Amino acid sequence: MHPILFHYPASPWAEVVRLALGLKQLTWGSVEVPAICPKPEQEVLTGGYVRTPVLQIGADVFCDTLAIMDALEARWPEPTLYPEPLGRGHRALAIEAGGATFLAAVAVALGDLPVAGNEAFWADRERRFGLRPEAFRAMVPGLQQAFAAHLARLEAKLADGRPYLGGDRPGHGDLAHAMLLWFAARGGPAQQVSATLAPWALRVFALGHGRPEAMTPAQALAEARAAMPSVSGNGQLARVSQQGSADPPVIGHLVQETADGFTLLRHSPELGPVAVHFPREGQIVEPV
Template structure:
């Protein structure tokens, strides 16, 4: 049960990031479509609460957050690498910036009225209202950047990306790395989902050329798969053995404790389970679900909080 199963939906920018990584590594994977908004009962049966898109499943192992998913796919298919040795630290830092600051500015820009009209063309008003309410809940009531501020910020970020591309095909050289996939996905949304706003790229022709190169990578070989089939896979599989990484205790919480893990800034739905691993890069929880069976749910340390569950 080692098939790659990606839980996603076609218009998700973060899912596009992972679909392109699959293409770069020429992987074959199974595609399970999930709802854009809550509730997502089939997904949360696997994750225990985490609801962001995408989620990667391998048997009874569930991987949350695209930064961790990229690491898992790198281990699965080491070449071509996402992390060239000479630049892997810088590439990871740029990827983290892209997944947070760049994504936030780009999406606030994309969801101005002209963009909303394209994203929801033909959709009933209640569907738009449900989406807006869902995303507000994911921000936990926090403010969203205005489209004017977002536009100015987005333009500034695009100029910085163009500067990185000067004289080379990709952000760190002649081959794409993890930074390219992270920077690309919010720009992809502008280009593909809100083309009325894509004129923002006209001032940075280097970025437009780079986007065209990224777009040719493709998605590997995706095969349709149902949520019911994915749950069957989890229920009939045994989680993979954990590596003997050294336990790194930053919280004074022992392995075997019941804990809660949640994202630290967006999509804060918690996952509760037994802490069975805390390495220098990730946490792993063991949890059981009536539909999914016993699974291991994995999270990166960066971007997530760990707390002991309330008694």
């Protein structure tokens, strides 16, 4: 069963997944969703999770890039996203590309984005994340300096001539940090890329996006309806929400937990049973 990605072209974290699909040279279903809420078909699939991207494999749904990468690696292990000698250290390296580092890239990409003509975008980000344009702009100069410092750290990692951050083969960490350059470049030519970083970034983006095949949301939901999830059970009823977000929670039975993530089993009136998988990082799990 092939993977299906819910995404939109300008989504930075979806770009990480698209590059992973390219690294593994997979054929995948491409379902484009809006950049802002509502995302009705995605919400039916996930039970309310509206962030981008989301990966679907039959009746299993993977929310957040970390859970998606784990799913791709488990089902299509070669070429690996975690080559030695760094191995699973690539996951930690990818996590470094989130949080404050990602916010710094956002400042480079969107620091001059006007409110006029982008009212719906800013209203969505303020409602969901508390990102007010005027407060964000006040932080932009400091965040841009932080992003420049991050690029300097990347240069130092590559200064010995290695082709990728972990050695001779690309991994999850390369995809996540190259995404930051891809996203920041939307902010215009002010952010220069050094002679050290440019060849590395070109090698990463040469991986491509695999073989996407356009799908409608209805086709993706039909695949979920026709399949059964990979897990079952009747665990504790729980809700999952994301740190720093006002997005609605996903509610289901907590049926699986591992060191890296956990799974809620939902019974959707539209689709039947659906397993929704989350990573540990960035999630808030509470009993209902």
